[in-house]
Amino acid sequence: MTILIDQPQLQLDCIPLEENKLGQSQCAFEAPDMNAFGQNFRDYTNAESERQKGVEEFYRLQHINQTYDYVKRMREKFSKLDKMEMSIWECCELLNEVVDESDPDLDEPQIQHLLQSAEAIRKDYPDQDWLHLTALIHDLGKVLLLPKFGGLPQWAVVGDTFPLGCAFDASNIHHKYFHENPDSKNSTYLTKNGVYEEGCGLENVVMSWGHDDYMYLVAKENGTTLPSAALFIVRYHSFYPLHKAGAYTHLMNDEDRENLKWLHVFNKYDLYSKSKVHVDVEEVKPYYISLINKYFPEKLRW
Ligand SMILES: O[C@H]1[C@H](O)[C@@H](O)[C@H](O)[C@@H](O)[C@H]1O
Ligand SMILES: [Fe+2]
């Protein structure tokens, strides 16, 4: 189902909330230089640390097990949306039980990550309420890790995403482990375009299965009125090889290129808001409930 609604007013620059003494405008949210562990954000190279070893092992399993056929099966299975009925906020609360083993920058409860990124983007884009809500929901698909959703393994839920059915780009983290992926033996999948046509649009590309695609499916099938840029952010926010490294751009169409501008905006708040300073859930809850009521039905099928 395609939802035809107006695109949000494009206001891609950070809105200056304050002007400093020199009269220069600045964003209210300042991205820190270091993560909460005193390291660079998204540093996957420090093989010494225990945490990094776990992350690398995560990517080894992800790169071996995510195949074109596996993703097709998962999409079909989860598009039935027959696991449970609940509201968006109930899902946020469920995420408290979820741990993401792929993330070198975060070991706070996931609900904190949702609220930290939403509050950070709200500071700089106070009038774009759809962006605040997009941040709040972008990682909700991680409930796939919970037993009532089938208790999928971490490699099937979190981590960066990448297309199947065409060559694995070298910009993927820990790219070397793709050698052990069965798809690496299928010659139709090994060319730059693989099973796709240049410019076919990301919508037609089979992405590795995980929390992005699942949450996109849930939002779309439950008839959200969020704009298409929001659905794009949810669906491709883990596609770092595209939005950070600029790989796979030959698969995009014009609509993707438009939406990608918003994903670039969003990424700053997703990545750099990860911190030890907690948001007071009860304080901000009424605001987010009002946004949920504006853009989603009361109960959704998951
Ligand atoms: O480890 C992280 C985490 O799983 C995020 O939720 C995902 O969006 C990122 O792409 C990934 O690198
Ligand atoms: Fe994510």
Ligand SMILES: [Fe+2]
């Ligand atoms: Fe996130």
